[in-house]
Amino acid sequence: xxxxxxxxxxxxxxxxxxxxxxxxxxxxxxxxxxxxxxxxxxxxxxxxxxxxxxxxxxxxxxxxxxxxxxxxxxxxxxxxxxxxxxxxxxxxxxxxxxxxxxxxxxxxxxxxxxxxxxxxxxxxxxxxxxxxxxxxxxxxxxxxxxxxxxxxxxxxxxxxxxxxxxxxxxxxxxxxxxxxxxxxxxxxxxxxxxxxxxxxxxxxxxxxxxxxxxxxxxxxxxxxxxxxxxxxxxxxxxxxxxxxxxxxxxxxxxxxxxxxxxxxxxxxxxxxxxxxxxxxxxxxxxxxxxxxxxxxxxxxxxxxxxxxxxxxxxxxxxxxxxxxxxxxxxxxxxxxxxxxxxxxxxxxxxxxxxxxxxxxxxxxxxxxxxxxxxxxxxxxxxxxxxxxxxxxxxxxxxxxxxxxxxxxxxxxxxxxxxxxxxxxxxxxxxxxxxxxxxxxxxxxxxxxxxxxxxxxxxxxxxxxxxxxxxxxxxxxxxxxxxxxxxxxxxxxxxxxxxxxxxxxxxxxxxxxxxxxxxxxxxxxxxxxxxxxxxxxxxxxxxxxxxxxxxxxxxxxxxxxxxxxxxxx
Amino acid sequence: xxxxxxxxxxxxxxxxxxxxxxxxxxxxxxxxxxxxxxxxxxxxxxxxxxxxxxxxxxxxxxxxxxxxxxxxxxxxxxxxxxxxxxxxxxxxxxxxxxxxxxxxxxxxxxxxxxxxxxxxxxxxxxxxxxxxxxxxxxxxxxxxxxxxxxxxxxxxxxxxxxxxxxxxxxxxxxxxxxxxxxxxxxxxxxxxxxxxxxxxxxxxxxxxxxxxxxxxxxxxxxxxxxxxxxxxxxxxxxxxxxxxxxxxxxxxxxxxxxxxxxxxxxxxxxxxxxxxxxxxxxxxxxxxxxxxxxxxxxxxxxxxxxxxxxxxxxxxxxxxxxxxxxxxxxxxxxxxxxxxxxxxxxxxx
Numbered sequence: 009x010x011x012x013x014x015x016x017x018x019x020x021x022x023x024x025x026x027x028x029x030x031x032x033x034x035x036x037x038x039x040x041x042x043x044x045x046x047x048x049x050x051x052x053x054x055x056x057x058x059x060x061x062x063x064x065x066x067x068x069x070x071x072x073x074x075x076x077x078x079x080x081x082x083x084x085x086x087x088x089x090x091x092x093x094x095x096x097x098x099x100x101x102x103x104x105x106x107x108x109x110x111x112x113x114x115x116x117x118x119x120x121x122x123x124x125x126x127x128x129x130x131x132x133x134x135x136x137x138x139x140x141x142x143x144x145x146x147x148x149x150x151x152x153x154x155x156x157x158x159x160x161x162x163x164x165x166x167x168x169x170x171x172x173x174x175x176x177x178x179x180x181x182x183x184x185x186x187x188x189x190x191x192x193x194x195x196x197x198x199x200x201x202x203x204x205x206x207x208x209x210x211x212x213x214x215x216x217x218x219x220x221x222x223x224x225x226x227x228x229x230x231x232x233x234x235x236x237x238x239x240x241x242x243x244x245x246x247x248x249x250x251x252x253x254x255x256x257x258x259x260x261x262x263x264x265x266x267x268x269x270x271x272x273x274x275x276x277x278x279x280x281x282x283x284x285x286x287x288x289x290x291x292x293x294x295x296x297x298x299x300x301x302x303x304x305x306x307x308x309x310x311x312x313x314x315x316x317x318x319x320x321x322x323x324x325x326x327x328x329x330x331x332x333x334x335x336x337x338x339x340x341x342x343x344x345x346x347x348x349x350x351x352x353x354x355x356x357x358x359x360x361x362x363x364x365x366x367x368x369x370x371x372x373x374x375x376x377x378x379x380x381x382x383x384x385x386x387x388x389x390x391x392x393x394x395x396x397x398x399x400x401x402x403x404x405x406x407x408x409x410x411x412x413x414x415x416x417x418x419x420x421x422x423x424x425x426x427x428x429x430x431x432x433x434x435x436x437x438x439x440x441x442x443x444x445x446x447x448x449x450x451x452x453x454x455x456x457x458x459x460x461x462x463x464x465x466x467x468x469x470x471x472x473x474x475x476x477x478x479x480x481x482x483x484x485x486x487x488x489x490x491x492x493x494x495x496x497x498x499x500x501x502x503x504x505x506x507x508x509x510x511x512x513x514x515x516x517x518x519x520x521x522x523x524x525x526x527x528x529x530x531x532x533x534x535x536x537x538x539x540x541x542x543x544x545x546x547x548x549x550x551x552x553x554x555x556x557x558x559x560x561x562x563x564x565x566x567x568x569x570x571x572x573x574x575x576x
Numbered sequence: 577x578x579x580x581x582x583x584x585x586x587x588x589x590x591x592x593x594x595x596x597x598x599x600x601x602x603x604x605x606x607x608x609x610x611x612x613x614x615x616x617x618x619x620x621x622x623x624x625x626x627x628x629x630x631x632x633x634x635x636x637x638x639x640x641x642x643x644x645x646x647x648x649x650x651x652x653x654x655x656x657x658x659x660x661x662x663x664x665x666x667x668x669x670x671x672x673x674x675x676x677x678x679x680x681x682x683x684x685x686x687x688x689x690x691x692x693x694x695x696x697x698x699x700x701x702x703x704x705x706x707x708x709x710x711x712x713x714x715x716x717x718x719x720x721x722x723x724x725x726x727x728x729x730x731x732x733x734x735x736x737x738x739x740x741x742x743x744x745x746x747x748x749x750x751x752x753x754x755x756x757x758x759x760x761x762x763x764x765x766x767x768x769x770x771x772x773x774x775x776x777x778x779x780x781x782x783x784x785x786x787x788x789x790x791x792x793x794x795x796x797x798x799x800x801x802x803x804x805x806x807x808x809x810x811x812x813x814x815x816x817x818x819x820x821x822x823x824x825x826x827x828x829x830x831x832x833x834x835x836x837x838x839x840x841x842x843x844x845x846x847x848x849x850x851x852x853x854x855x856x857x858x859x860x861x862x863x864x865x866x867x868x869x870x871x872x873x874x875x876x877x878x879x880x881x882x883x884x885x886x887x888x889x890x891x892x893x894x895x896x897x898x899x900x901x902x903x904x905x906x907x908x909x910x911x912x913x914x915x916x917x918x919x920x921x922x923x924x925x
Binding site: 021467469472473477478480487488 | 685
C-alpha cells in the first residue's frame with residue numbers, strides 16, 4: 009500500500025477507499041465464481057473429482073450437453089447470417105433511416121427471451137389467436153412447430169443477431185475509406201476488393217461477435233425452457249433448472265458440476281472473443297475519418313424494402329400475436345370486434361396478487377440494483393482510472409465474468425455462497441436478498457463499462473483543480489466527478505434497470521414464494537396454461553422496454569462516446 | 577512566510593529518473609519561472625510541489641510546514657497544502673458557472689454566505705470578470721477561461737501559486753495581455769509564484785528569477801539578466817538567448833582582465849571571479865559587430881528579416897556558425913568581417 013501511495017502521490021485516502029471498494033466489488037462478482045469452482049472439485053471438504061466423474065457420466069448430462077452445443081452452435085450460425093447481412097448493409101452502404109433501423113434491430117436483444125418465445129408461439133401452431141382470426145390456423149391437434157430443436161435454434165438465432173450486428177458494424181465502421189480506395193487504385197475490382205481487403209479486416213470483429221453470441225446462446229434459459237421443456241428436449245441450463253426445481257437443494261452438488269460444465273464451455277468462448285478483439289486492435293491504425301459508404305444505386309429501394317420486411321417479420325409480427333392473444337376472453341377464441349376484451353390485462357395488472365407482487369419485486373430489485381451499482385461503480389471506476397494498481401488491473405480483466413457467464417452458472421454459485429452464511433446459521437437462500445446480490449454481480453459490468461468509458465475521456469486536471477483548492481476526496485466525488493459522469497451513470501443505470509427488470513435466468517433458480525420476479529411470473533403463467541394473462545403481462549413489459557430504450561436514445565447525444573451500447 | 581525549500585528532491589518513473597537531486601529555495605513573494613525544453617522535468621517538479629506526485633527522494637517544505645519527505649514517506653495531500661494551481665487546460669468545472677467555479681474553494685473552507693459573496697466579488701473584480709459571473713465556462717474565450725482559473729486560485733489566499741504553462745493554449749496577442757495580468761496579479765497579492773514554461777521570452781518578461789532545467793536538474797537559477805549575460809554552462813548559454821558556444825583556444829590572465837584566443841582572434845573576455853580556468857565563450861549577436869576590418873572573415877549563409885533588422889547566420893573561415901544582427905541588408909554569400917567584443921566565458925569539463 010505504502011509503495012502505491014508513494015508512486016502516485018495524491019492522498020492516502022484514495023488508496024484506502026480504492027482498496028475498500030475493490031474488496032466489496034471482488035466479493036460481489038468474483039467470490040461466487042470461485043466458490044462454485046471449489047464446490048466442483050471437492051467432496052465434503054476434501055479435494056475429489058469423483059462427483060464430477062459421476063455426473064459427467066450420466067446419460068442425461070451428455071444429451072443435455074449435446075443439445076446445448078447443437079442449439080447454441082446452429083443458433084449462432086442463424087444469428088451470424090442475419091446479423092452480418094444487416095451489418096454489412098447498414099454500415100457500408102447509403103441506406104436511408106439507418107438510425108431507426110439500428111434502433112429496431114436492438115429491440116430483440118432487449119426483449120427478454122421468454123417473451124420472444126411466448127410471442128412466437130402465439131403466431132404459430134393450431135391455437136394461435138392471430139392465425140385463427142386470419143383463418144389460416146393449422147387444424148387442431150397439429151403440433152406446435154416451435155416446440156422442437158429447430159424452433160429453439162431459430163429463436164436463439166433471432167434473439168442474438170443484434171450482438172453480431174453490433175460488433176461487426178463497429179468493426180466495419182473502423183475501416184477507413186482510403187483502404188478500399190488504395191485497393192482500387194492498385195487495380196483491384198469489385199468482389200476482389202471485397203474478399204481481399206474488407207473481409208480480412210472485418211474477420212476479427214466477426215469472430216469476436218460470433219464467440220460472444222455462442223456464449224450468450226449457450227446460457228440462454230428462457231427460450232429452451234419455454235420451447236424445449238414441453239418437447240422434452242433439455243439443454244444444460246434447463247436440466248439444471250429441472251433438477252433444482254424438482255429436488256431442491258439436495259442436488260446442489262450435482263448441479264454445481266453441471267453449472268461448471270456450462271462455465272467451462274462459456275469461458276472457452278470468452279477467451280476466443282478476447283483473443284479476436286485484441287487482434288482487431290492491430291487493425292485500428294490510421295485515421296477513421298471517413299467510413300466506407302458504397303452507393304447502392306437502383307437497388308437501394310428494393311434492399312430497404314427487404315430489410316424493413318425482415319424487421320417487420322421478426323419484430324412486429326410476433327408482437328401482433330402477443331397482442332391478439334392478450335385481447336381475447338379465452339385462449340383459442342378468434343379475435344373479432346365483439347370478442348375484444350381487456351379482461352386479461354385487467355386481471356394480470358390489477359387483480360392477481362402474485363403479479364402485483366412480482367411488479368413490486370422486479371421494480372424494487374431493478375431500481376435497487378441500479379442505485380447500488382452507481383454507488384459502487386462510479387467511485388471505483390474513477391479510482392481505478394487514477395491508480396492502476398496490479399489488483400485493480402486484474403479485477404478490470406475479470407469483472408465481465410459474472411455477466412458473460414451463463415445466468416444459471418451465477419445462480420448456482422450464489423446459492424452455494426449464500427445458502428449458509430459463514431459463522432452463522434442464517435441463510436439468504438429463499439429471501440429476496442439472494443436475488444438482489446446475484447443481480448449486483450450479474451449486472452456489475454453493465455454499469456461499470458459505460459461509466460469507465462466516460463471517465464477515460466475525463467480530464468484529470470478537473471479533479472486536480474478541486475484537489476488544489478482543498479476539496480477532500482468525498483467532496484471531489486460529490487461536486488466534480490459525479491456531476492460530470494452523471495450522464496454515463498444514468499445510461500448505465502437505465503441499462504441495468506432494463507435488463508434486471510426483465511431478467512428470468514437468475515431469478516428462475518433463486519425465487520421462492522413471495523419473491524417472484526416478472527420473468528418468473530410470465531414463465532409460470534404460460535406453464536400453467538394462462539397464456540392470455542402471460543401475453544398481457546409480456547406486452548406490458550415490451551412497452552416498458554421500448555419506452556426506456558427510447559429514453560436512452562433521446563438523451564444519447566448528451567452521453568460521451570461509447571456509453572450507449574448500440575451506438576458504439 | 578511561504579518560502580519553498582527543496583532539499584535533494586528526486587523523482588523516478590518506473591526506474592527512469594525525471595528529477596535528480598534538486599536543492600533550492602524559492603523566496604517568499606518571489607515570481608520564479610521553471611524554464612526548459614519538454615521532458616526536462618519542470619512539470620514534474622511543479623506537480624511534486626503541488627502534491628500530485630510524491631518525490632522518490634529528498635524533502636520539501638513550504639513555510640514552516642513539511643510537505644513531503646521521502647525518508648519518512650510523509651506526503652501531505654494536495655487538498656491540505658493551501659496552494660493554488662493553474663492548469664494549461666484551465667480545468668474549469670464545466671457544470672458550474674463562473675461564479676460557482678470561483679467561490680467553490682471558499683465553500684470547501686466553510687466560509688459564511690456573506691464572506692463567500694464578498695471574497696468572490698473581489699476576486700472577480702480583480703480579474704475583470706464581473707460581467708461574466710453568471711456565464712458557463714463553455715461560453716467563455718480562452719483568455720477569459722484562464723482568468724477564471726486565476727480568480728479561482730486567488731480567492732482562497734493560497735500561500736503559493738503554481739502555474740503549469742498557463743498561456744500555452746492562447747494565441748500570441750492574448751499571451752502578451754495575459755502576461756500583464758499575471759504580473760499585476762503577482763504585484764498585488766505578493767504571493768510566491770512558480771511558473772512553468774518552455775517559452776523563454778515569457779519567463780524573461782515575468783519572472784524575478786528563472787530556474788533553467790535540463791535532464792532533471794536545475795542547470796542555473798538566476799535573474800533573467802544574469803542568465804542572459806553570465807550563463808554557467810553550455811546548455812544555459814545555448815538555450816537562453818541566441819547564444820553560440822565556441823571553445824577558447826588559449827587564455828592569458830592579467831590581474832582581473834582576461835585575454836583569450838577565440839577562433840583565431842585575441843579577445844578580452846569576462847568571466848566569474850571564482851572561475852579559475854575558462855574553456856568556452858558564449859557569443860550572442862550583441863557580442864559581434866560587423867566591420868570591414870573585422871578579424872573574423874565569414875560568409876553569410878542565411879538572412880532572416882526580423883522587422884527593422886536582419887539576423888545573419890554566418891560561417892567563419894574555420895567553420896563556426898555565428899549569429900549577428902544588422903540593420904543593413906546583406907545577400908547570401910556576401911563576405912564580411914566580424915569583431916568579437918567582451919563575450920562571457922565559462923568553464924565546461
